[in-house]
Amino acid sequence: MEAAIRERLDNFIRRKGLRQTPQRDEILEIIFASDEHFTPDQLLERLRIAGTKASRATVYRTLSLLLEADLIHEIELGDGQTTYDPNFIDHPNHNHLVCIDCGKVVEFEDSHLDLQTECLTRRLGYRAVRQSLRIEATCERLRQGGSCSDLIAARVKGKRLPNRKK
Ligand SMILES: [Zn+2]
Ligand SMILES: [Zn+2]
Structure with missing residues (x-):
């Protein structure tokens, strides 16, 4: 810690x-x-x-x-x-991409996104305090290779898988 x-x-x-x-x-x-x-x-x-x-x-x-x-x-x-x-x-402003196939969560930061939030918020007359975006996406590995080691690992670990809604 x-x-x-x-x-x-x-x-x-x-x-x-x-x-x-x-x-x-x-x-x-x-x-x-x-x-x-x-x-x-x-x-x-x-x-x-x-x-x-x-x-x-x-x-x-x-x-x-x-x-x-x-x-x-x-x-x-x-x-x-x-x-x-x-x-x-x-990383107070980090965002999450969640794979709707295997549930894997990827964290990312993006300065363009932060800037855009800043502009947008000011235009609306506010001051941004915190921002977090969630992108739901499908698994590249599953699409390209037909299988995803993350999905297999998630099943073995008994992880809850996301409700697929497409
Ligand atoms: Zn996070
Ligand atoms: Zn996945």
């Missing part, structure tokens, strides 16, 4: 008058160990594998704390579940 995340959270916890708890720290370590998006269930699974004994309630409480501290964001990937994104401190 980066020192900046730790510091931001410690400040937030102090301001709220909360105590540090070893369990919460363990949950944080796991969340920020990767920049992968996750659902609460996926997080619980990661915690179980790591041998962390945190209850569902503790996990949900920690998630809302992190949301409030602006350390994670809720994103909607089109599968009807709440997904959390731990990767926006460094």
Whole structure:
């Protein structure tokens, strides 16, 4: 976990008058160990594998704390579940491309897009604070090769696949 995340959270916890708890720290370590998006269930699974004994309630409480501290964001990937994104401190304006075949999520940033948002927002008389675009796309690998290793991996892992709507 980066020192900046730790510091931001410690400040937030102090301001709220909360105590540090070893369990919460363990949950944080796991969340920020990767920049992968996750659902609460996926997080619980990661915690179980790591041998962390945190209850569902503790996990949900920690998630809302992190949301409030602006350390994670809720994103909607089109599968009807709440997904959390731990990767926006460094990249607050990143966007998501979601493959509707295999569910793979690709993050991207684009300065043209940011500029366009800026112009558009000002034209409407506002100031942009945050922007996130979601593109739903079909899998290049599936189209060209007839199979997609991401899809196979997703099925093996029992990952939820997106509802295909075309
Ligand atoms: Zn993201
Ligand atoms: Zn795909």
